[in-house]
Amino acid sequence: MNVNYVLENIKDFHIRDVLECGQCFHFQRTDSGINPGEYEYDIVFRDRVLHIKEEPDSDGVRLIFENTEDWEYQTIWREYFDLDRDYSKIKEKIILADPRLEEIVEEYSGIRILNQDFFETLISFIISQNKQIPQIKQVVNNLSSELGTKFDVTMINRLGSEFDAFFPTVEQLALASEDEIRASKCGFRAPYIKDAAEKVYSGEISEDELLKMDTDVARQKLMTIHGVGEKVANCVLLFGLGRTESFPVDxxxxxxxxxxxxxxxxxxxxxxxxxxxxxxxxxxxxxxxxxxxxxxxxxxxx
The missing domain is CATH 1.10.1670.10 (Helix-hairpin-Helix base-excision DNA repair enzymes (C-terminal))
Known part of the structure; x- marks a missing residue:
């Protein structure tokens, strides 16, 4: 029996602004766009998939996590969407620092920074260099289909999109050849992806160690990966390691x-x-x- 997990009257959240602001890439919008204020997306995260709907509610929005039991929401999606954080306080700080941003902050009050997987974020932003968001999403999907673990039938039945595999694990990418990685159409980034995967696989780059480092030290460590400059390193710090003081500059x-x-x-x-x-x-x-x-x-x- 299908079970949906529903949240009502959620404030400071808009699924479109969260997903389509360039912080993540393994998702697809699946609604028709006909009904104002209603949005549907498929999301792939680690070893889970989600079909989520957003609808207007009396005071905020209503979120429907399809085919999601309580344990899955509590252990995975609640943290992923950063739903325990008080974003009203964040917005107050931003407006205090620069009152010119008040109108934008209020108009786009649904933005959140996701708590993403470190390794997928690292590889995704290596891919992102000199690419537009639709191209990045396509390469991420290609890489998953080529080298990642395929969904089982229970996962496929949850989705309305054509996703068929999870993002490759560290081991899967580290053991893949450059030619296998290049089949994703990542181009010149293939050796960079290979180097990043090998460094994480060997422990030379460790998420646990990066989390213990000062931000500047962690940035320099990330930049020892071939093809990772300051902008990519700062994106990984912000979107993959929760360093909200980071400020990527493209x-x-x-x-x-x-x-x-x-x-x-x-x-x-x-x-x-x-x-x-x-x-x-x-x-x-x-x-x-x-x-x-x-x-x-x-x-x-x-």
Whole structure:
């Protein structure tokens, strides 16, 4: 018998903004888009799959975790979606640091930072270099289909999308050849993915050790992986290790911050240091809102 887990009147949550802000890539929207305020997604996370629906509620949103029993929600999805964190306090800190962001923070109040798998986040952001989000998602799906463990029938029946496999484990990727990895259409990133997988598999890069390190030290450690620069390292720190003081700066974030806070061309490292000082332990959350602010006001658009 199918069991759904339902949450009612959830505030500070919008599934579209959470998933489609560029922090994760193993998901697919499955609704028709016909009904305003209703969204459906398939999500693959570690060894679980989820079909989730969001509907308007009297005070917030209603979340329906399809085919999900209480134990699965409590042990997996509750933490994954960061549902125990008070985001109203985070938003207050951001607005206090920069009142110009108040309108965006309120308009996009449903943004959250997911608690993702470290290894998948590392590989996904290596893939992300010089790629748009749809391309990243396709390569992640290709890599999973080529090298990951296939779903059993109970998992397939949960989904409305064409996903068929979990993201490869550390061992599966470390033992794969570069040619097997390249079959995912990851291009020049294949040796970088291979190096990252081998370093994690051997223990040279350890999630447990990274969690114990200061942020700057952890960043430098991640950058010992071939193909991992500061931007990718900061994305991994923020989205894969929960370092919410991290502030990834890509070309768009550079333009946005130069427009708002600087007078002309400014090195990325200076922007990062400024943002971490200005926003403190909510810098990573602020980065999400600044990106949307830049999009809405067409900052840096050519």
């Amino acid at each position: 070309v768009w974030m550079k333009r946005i911050c130069e427009y708002l806070y600087f007078d002309g061309d400014t090195p990325k490292q200076e922007i990062e240091a400024f943002a971490m000082d200005k926003f403190g332990d909510v810098a990573g959350y602020a980065q999400q809102y600044l990106f949307i602010y830049g999009q809405k006001h067409r900052i840096g658009a050519k």
